[in-house]
Amino acid sequence: MQRRSLIQRGALAGLVAAGIAPAVHAQAATRWRLASGFARPLDLLYGGAETFARKVGEMTGGRFQIEVHAAGELMPARAVLDGVQQGAIEACHTAGASFAAKDEVFAIGSALPFGMNARQLSAWMTEGNGLKLTREFYGRLDALNFSCGNTGAPAGAWFRREIRSPHDFKGLKFCFGGLAPRVLERLGGVPQKLADSEVVAALAKGTIGAAEGLSPYDDQKLGLQKAASHYAYPGWWSAGLQLELLVNRKAFDALSAEYKAIVEAACAFTQLDMQARYAARNPVALQQLIRGGTVAQAFPKPVLEAAFKATLDLDRELSARNAGWKKIHGDYLAFQKEALSGARYAEAPFDAFLQSMKW
Template sequence: MDRRFIIKNAGIAGVLAAGVAPAVHAQAAVRWRLASSFPKSLDTIYGGAETFAKKVGEMTGGKFQVSVHAAGELMPAFGVVDGVQQGSIEAAHTAGYYFFGKNEAFAIGAAIPFGMNSRQLTSWMFEGNGLKLTREFYAKYNAVNFPCGNTGAQMGGWFRKEIKAPEDIKGLKFRIGGFAGRVIERMGGVPQNIPGGEIYQSLEKGTIDAAEWIGPYDDQKLGFNKVAPFYYYPGWWEGALQLDLLVNQKAYDALSPEYKAIVETAASEAHVVMQARYDARNPTALKQLVGAKTKVVAFPKTVLDASFKTAMEVYADLDKNNPDWKKIYGDYRTFQKDQLLWSRFAEARFDSYMQGVQLP
């Protein structure tokens, strides 16, 4: 019997009765290349892309494969947005604030000084207007964004000398990620936007005076305690750093609805897993750093107050000059105010009490 005749004339019931399985929802094998902004040695933050790729493969029975490439393999760490926009790669895993030089609004969905913590930011993204607003913005760059990891609140970084007052920021050559450099610069510092894999050498050679990366686990792996004695906290510029999966719009549109859902689900899995890994690994690393004579020091309140005041001045200027920033930031701050009002009662009070007791 002619197979084409059956399919043409029998209808779906006849096709099934004849034992011919129609591929109504089948999608051909998909192969994506994903460029990371991070080195492989940082298994936590680079690992976010690996978690995503692994889940996509598992949920499609291996039919959708994503190859993950470390910073520098396909393109420089800070070239991934251009790569996605131009379609030379299908996807990237990065921190939006690296690209504030293109538009300061890139930073809002990643981390801004005195911004939301990780739970608040995730809430804004998924239950507020965060994802809607940032997707409207990323569409201008031919990309679709998905939350894909969070580091939680970060440490304030490694310093060769003590920071006792706001005046100590003046002239400081400080490796600081992304947009926060605008605040440091206005305070008289000299911000340096250096990829993670190059920070140690810059500190060791003295070409920079201080550097921040993420927190104890990653910082210990990078060896910063060997070249700078003072480890400050908190990283007021990163109450939470959200990582993004960026997907080229054409590549995303070519997916079936099922595969689109799988991309979203796998990114959400990576989002949760990354912070769980940081929360699990940072305590041990911090104890080891203290044991190795690292001097862990809190930023003085005068430094925090001066930094906050300066950050608000920067934001006021951006509200006047950048329509993209104003649209997203206004909604962000409104949401944050309600979150702060709520968290001061249950969460903050509970955490404060628990940190003051001695567990058996």
């Protein structure tokens, strides 16, 4: 039965990718409201929800319509999870790391310092215990989670001055999301809570000295390069931002089996589509930023080592006081170690060789 289910889902995903609507039995029209955690100018992040909604509509012949609302239209970005939990909306499209202040476990399936990349995280969710464990967690909130878009690669961060050693973080006011502030605090940084719309202006005025980047493409659209000239990489605080579709459990249970499968397939399409869009746009945007005067600099190894040590310290602290973190992140970390052991003999040396060659 499990094999038959996998074959059926694979066939459905193939129809989605081909843009062909599968035959759907006549059903009553269904309408959902979906709140995005992103503003419209972030066309790829916000656009993920539109891609998902469009695919659902196409595969149901227009009988399942999902209205997408940008952050702030129905509710603030940080309230979308509460909206789903309370049944005010049927679904939201967001990054779990945005809610790490509520419970650090939210960040595990989204973005972690020195965490898994997009491919590894997808493998953990589908072939490992990731989906089972995270659905147990979201189940307590009467919500169901689906992977629904990933930025695909770690972004850099913007600094008003060059970071040369771990000591440069001492007293540095910064604005980062997820669990990164907990790590940077251990290095002496001073986290600042700002609305997303305030970050660029605060960086330009010197109110803060550093801000997290989303991606070269998004950062260029936001104008971060006008506020600070130093772009430091790699983005160790997030190996790729994983987005999730969170659905109210009662709303999902009310769907037919066909519509449930279509929701799942549309999420799978959006996951691949967003990664492809970022992979195509980020290199072009980064080169434009550099030609425009941005100074791209790699974090010195001592900085990365200090941040890694601080991340391990944070993990030990959370494992001691958060049972959910210990259970889920323990499984996550075991899977990551296995994935890295394989990459060491495969893609890592291959990528390093190609990047060293002159074309």
